[in-house]
Amino acid sequence: xxxxxxxxxxxxxxxxxxxxxxxxxxxxxxxxxxxxxxxxxxxxxxxxxxxxxxxxxxxxxxxxxxxxxxxxxxxxxxxxxxxxxxxxxxxxxxxxxxxxxxxxxxxxxxxxxxxxxxxxxxxxxxxxxxxxxxxxxxxxxxxxxxxxxxxxxxxxxxxxxxxxxxxxxxxxxxxxxxxxxxxxxxxxxxxxxxxxxxxxxxxxxxxxxxxxxxxxxxxxxxxxxxxxxxxxxxxxxxxxxxxxxxxxxxxxxxxxxxxxxxxxxxxxxxxxxxxxxxxxxxxxxxxxxxxxxxxxxxxxxxxxxxxxxxxxxxxxxxxxxxxxxxxxxxxxxxxxxxxxxxxxxxxxxxxxxxxxxxxxxxxxxxxxxxxxxxxxxxxxxxxxxxxxxxxxxxxxxxxxxxxxxxxxxxxxxxxxxxxxxxxxxxxxxxxxxxxxxxxxxxxxxxxxxxxxxxxxxxxxxxxxxxxxxxxxxxxxxxxxxxxxxxxxxxxxxxxx
Numbered sequence: 001x002x003x004x005x006x007x008x009x010x011x012x013x014x015x016x017x018x019x020x021x022x023x024x025x026x027x028x029x030x031x032x033x034x035x036x037x038x039x040x041x042x043x044x045x046x047x048x049x050x051x052x053x054x055x056x057x058x059x060x061x062x063x064x065x066x067x068x069x070x071x072x073x074x075x076x077x078x079x080x081x082x083x084x085x086x087x088x089x090x091x092x093x094x095x096x097x098x099x100x101x102x103x104x105x106x107x108x109x110x111x112x113x114x115x116x117x118x119x120x121x122x123x124x125x126x127x128x129x130x131x132x133x134x135x136x137x138x139x140x141x142x143x144x145x146x147x148x149x150x151x152x153x154x155x156x157x158x159x160x161x162x163x164x165x166x167x168x169x170x171x172x173x174x175x176x177x178x179x180x181x182x183x184x185x186x187x188x189x190x191x192x193x194x195x196x197x198x199x200x201x202x203x204x205x206x207x208x209x210x211x212x213x214x215x216x217x218x219x220x221x222x223x224x225x226x227x228x229x230x231x232x233x234x235x236x237x238x239x240x241x242x243x244x245x246x247x248x249x250x251x252x253x254x255x256x257x258x259x260x261x262x263x264x265x266x267x268x269x270x271x272x273x274x275x276x277x278x279x280x281x282x283x284x285x286x287x288x289x290x291x292x293x294x295x296x297x298x299x300x301x302x303x304x305x306x307x308x309x310x311x312x313x314x315x316x317x318x319x320x321x322x323x324x325x326x327x328x329x330x331x332x333x334x335x336x337x338x339x340x341x342x343x344x345x346x347x348x349x350x351x352x353x354x355x356x357x358x359x360x361x362x363x364x365x366x367x368x369x370x371x372x373x374x375x376x377x378x379x380x381x382x383x384x385x386x387x388x389x390x391x392x393x394x395x396x397x398x399x400x401x402x403x404x405x406x407x408x409x410x411x412x413x414x415x416x417x418x419x420x421x422x423x424x425x426x427x428x429x430x431x432x433x434x435x436x437x438x439x440x441x442x443x444x445x446x447x448x449x450x451x452x453x454x455x456x457x458x459x460x461x462x463x464x465x466x467x468x469x470x471x472x473x474x475x476x477x478x479x480x481x482x483x484x485x486x487x488x489x490x491x492x493x494x495x496x
Contacts, residue, residue, distance in 0.1 A: 023194040025202035031063045034187040038176050041143065044072045048136050049145040050128070051077040051106075053095040053208035056147035059196040060188060062203050064145060065104055077104050078135055080128045082111045084120075084212075091208050098205075109135060121218055126304065136182045148173055149188045149196060154237050155220050157244055158230070166309075167254065170247040180477065190241075258291045259483050266296055271425060271456070272376050272476045273346035273438050274300055278338070282320050290316045297334050298480045300345050302375035307332035319343065337434055347376065349440035352404040373402055373443050378477035379455075383468055400452070405444045409451045410436050413459075423457045443474070 026034075035041070049064055051057045061077050068075045077099050081092045092108045099106035109131040116123045136144050153172050160169040177184040188196070200207060214221065223230075230236075265280045274296050281289055293316055294306045306312070311331060318327075319338075327338035330348055337344045352374050373379050379402075405413070413419050430438060445453040445463060453460025455471040464470050 023192065023198040025199040026059070026063060026191065026195060028066065031067060031187075034191075035067060038185045038187050041071070041073075044074075045143060046074045046076065046139070046141045047143045047145060048076045048078055048132070048139075048141045050132055050147070051079050051095060051099075052210065053079065053091055053098075054210055054213075055200055055207045056149055056152075056188070056193065056196050058098075058205060058207045059199040059203075060145060060147040061099075061104065062102075062205060063199065065102060075104055076135075076139065076141060077106045078109060078132055079106070080109045080111060080131055082115075082124050082128070084115060084124065094208065107135060121220075133179065133182050142183055143185055144182045145185045145187070147188055147196075148186045150190055150192045150237060150241075151224075153189050153244065154240050155223050157240050158223050158235070159219060164309075167247050167251050170243065171251050172244050178481075180479070180481075254287065254291065255483075257285075257288050258295065261288050261292050262295065262482050265292060266482065268299070268476075268482070270476045271438055272300070272441055272478075273344060276343040276345065278319060278323070278341045278343055281343075282323070284320075286316065286320065289320055293319070295482050296345055297332050299478050299482050300347055301333040302347070302479045303332055335437060337437065339431055339434065344434050344437075346434075346438055347374075347404075347441045349404050349406050349437070352406075352441075354446075355402040356400075372477060372479070374404070375479040376476060377443055378473065378475045379443065379471060380473040381464075382470055382472045400445060400447045402443050403446050405440050405442050405451070405454055407436075407440055408449075409444055409454070410440050412451050413439075413454070413457075418457070418459055423459060425456060 041047075045068070047064055047068060049057065049061050051061050061075070065075050067073075077095075079092050079095050081088050083089075096106050096108060111124070111127045111131065132144055136142070156172040157170060160172065163169070173186055173189060175186050175189050212218065261280075261284055265277045265284075267275045267277075269275075276293070276296060281292065284292065290312065294312060297312075298306050315329065315331065315336075323341070325338075327336060327343070329336045333348050335346050335348050337346075355371075355373055371379050371381070425435075425439070442454060442456045444451055445455075445460065451460075452463040455461075455474050461470070
């Protein structure tokens, strides 16, 4: 294959090395073992690989291609064009050409819209994962592969160490992460980057170089440049791997205790809120109590990261020691209200974004018509006469949007006498003073400042029916799991 001007093929560098030091390519048998570690897989599996065109992801794609052919599976290579560099579109097409030559199915996904000025890498990563997960969901692919390697794991550990992360953070990246729709797999975490170069050389395949890997405004690049200094201080990659392993042992033990406590203490409602039994909470050790509260806040709030320790720690101490005083507090987008020995945790009603109809619903929905609204509720909108997701929304829906009921909506429902006993959401655990807060967090159909429909109340369905639409399903389907080490489950019952 021809060498591209923006690529680099390390063959000459590898061949001039002392044969005793020359890195070995990843062979077929070794890769089989790596796949077993992140398995199991169904018969004739469909796999997706995040493919930038760089040496790491290309090596993984080539190894996966060989593996799926041997296992009668299918491989889908997916490139995300972030649109952050002028060359990105051309590079994506180059990768597409390579995949075509190899008869590997390939797709290019574009990150559209305005790009952020701050926290660019973090937000680009979030957008990339969202696009990749949606692609897998639409194509019914359960396994999504990433090419993070040994040096990536080392940098992740150092970043989290410098951020004063706890045991969970110091475990760094996991080789297997279960999500609501897809498993994220990283089989190369113990493989040095040099061996990926050697693997590409073995396949005789060129690759692309991303100039952002040399951009010193990014923290990872800064840490990479300080590798020799860290090693001089005793923080070699071997030492870091040992620390990751030991952190994982501690985390595993804590996780077992945390899951046990979650089953005993926490109850999750299909209405998208949770309750915490404070009597049992006070019997937990401080660390288990902290993990329980953090996990529930993540579940209800739907954010990617938990609350800051400086906010979380004093709250856990207060809840464990003070049994008498009342409590109303917000934490990480979650409203906490204490009533006697029960702590209610619900999403802040003003913490929801609008989802416009019809444009954004098509972006947020998969091919079956399911969409995840607010990172919390799974909603299925169907054509009432065809029992399928509408290909095009009626003109009447222009300007309408999904948003929480909110305080304004609750006042409107009360003023109009809509909250009759027949329409009220029945949940015996909810005291009257908290009912309004929970109602305010539920999804609703709005047009300008007018509340049109609240599906949970079976109210306003005419506004859907007149356009031959219906909300056929609406379930609490949280983005985060209470127990990330377990398979993600849908919390449909009134208990965990």
